[in-house]
Structures are given as structure tokens and as C-alpha cells.
Amino acid sequence: MPSRDFDRYAPSMFEGENAISTPATDWYRSFSAAALKNPAIHGPLSHWLTLEGSLTRALQLRCREHFHVDILQEGFARPTVEEAHTLGIPVRQNAWIREVCLNGDNTPWVLARTIIPLATLSGRGRRLRNLGRRPLGAYLFSNPQWQRGPFETGLCHRANRHQPMAARRSRFFSGHHSLLVGEYFLPTLCP
Numbered sequence: 001m002p003s004r005d006f007d008r009y010a011p012s013m014f015e016g017e018n019a020i021s022t023p024a025t026d027w028y029r030s031f032s033a034a035a036l037k038n039p040a041i042h043g044p045l046s047h048w049l050t051l052e053g054s055l056t057r058a059l060q061l062r063c064r065e066h067f068h069v070d071i072l073q074e075g076f077a078r079p080t081v082e083e084a085h086t087l088g089i090p091v092r093q094n095a096w097i098r099e100v101c102l103n104g105d106n107t108p109w110v111l112a113r114t115i116i117p118l119a120t121l122s123g124r125g126r127r128l129r130n131l132g133r134r135p136l137g138a139y140l141f142s143n144p145q146w147q148r149g150p151f152e153t154g155l156c157h158r159a160n161r162h163q164p165m166a167a168r169r170s171r172f173f174s175g176h177h178s179l180l181v182g183e184y185f186l187p188t189l190c191p
């Protein structure tokens with residue numbers, strides 16, 4: 001059975017019926033387990049759900065002209081209970097939460113939600129609070145002390161057809177520190 005968890009909703013990027021936001025998501029320990037529940041992810045989305053390496057880099061290569069990051073919200077906030085359990089932090093402890101939209105050629109392609117525990121922000125990790133519009137991946141993949149853990153595959157509870165159908169998430173580790181990166185693929189990426 002999947003570990004049911006419900007991410008809180010990020011603020012809609014567009015108001016009204018076309019609202020797209022980080023949806024509630026059921027996470028599965030493997031792509032195949034999620035595909036048993038929803039075989040549709042075996043389609044074009046499977047490339048993105050199983051991609052190794054930096055998603056940013058892959059999206060930049062897919063762009064014809066321009067890749068950019070829009071920050072939806074960023075700051076100290078409380079993770080969901082399930083996110084806190086996944087990161088092994090107290091459920092009432094705030095974390096640095098970064099929600100962005102990754103855009104290719106001015107089209108929103110991916111929503112991303114990153115949870116960074118307070119302990120991870122210490123020392124050199126404090127740079128993680130100052131990324132701005134620089135992609136998180138550019139930082140993580142350029143610092144070899146950060147190693148990526150295994151992916152989980154997520155099936156999203158979409159409120160409308162503009163929202164993501166599926167997602168992936170993984171933890172990154174540096175010594176005893178970690179952070180959790182969720183990436184939610186919008187329908188515009190696989191039209």
C-alpha cells in the first residue's frame with residue numbers, strides 16, 4: 001500500500017479554474033508500484049519520472065530558447081507531517097520551504113517543492129536560503145558532498161486538468177544533513 005500523504009497546496013499560480021499548484025500526492029516506493037495503480041505513467045511521463053541526474057539540466061536541453069525559475073514562495077514554514085517523518089525531523093519544527101516553477105520557453109513545465117530542515121541550513125548550508133532564481137540543482141550537483149537518495153514516484157490528486165498528474169521526489173544527503181525535493185510534472189511538459 002502506498003504511504004498516503006498529502007502535501008499542503010502551494011498557492012495557485014493562476015487564480016480560478018485554471019489554477020495550477022502543488023497537489024496532494026500519494027507516494028510510492030518505486031515507479032513500478034505507482035504504475036500498477038496508474039498505468040498511464042508508462043507513457044511520455046515515464047522519461048521524466050525515471051530521469052537520472054539533474055532535472056534542470058534535462059529541461060535546459062529540451063528548451064529551444066530560454067529556461068527560467070519562478071519562485072512561488074520561499075521561507076520558513078511547517079512541513080506536512082509526512083514530510084517531517086520522511087526527513088526525520090520533529091513534526092512541529094519549521095523548515096525552509098521553497099516552491100518554484102521551472103519554465104521552458106516561457107511555459108510552466110514543472111512545479112517543485114523543496115523542504116530544507118533547520119539543521120541543514122547551518123554552516124555552508126545557509127547558502128540554500130539565498131538561491132533566488134538560480135536552480136537548486138545547479139548548487140546540489142556542483143557540490144560532490146551532496147548525494148541523491150532513491151526516487152519515490154507520486155500520483156497526484158489533480159483538482160483540474162492543468163495540474164500535475166504525477167511527480168517524483170528524493171532526498172539529498174550531505175553527511176548527517178538532508179533535504180527533500182519534490183518535482184511535479186505539468187501536462188504542458190508532455191502535451
Ligand SMILES: C=C(O[C@@H]1C=C(C(=O)O)C=C[C@H]1O)C(=O)O
Binds near residue numbers: 057102113183
Ligand atoms: C534538484 C534539482 O533542482 C531543480 C530546481 C529546483 C529549484 O530551483 O528549487 C527544485 C527542484 C529541481 O527540479 C535538479 O535540477 O535536479
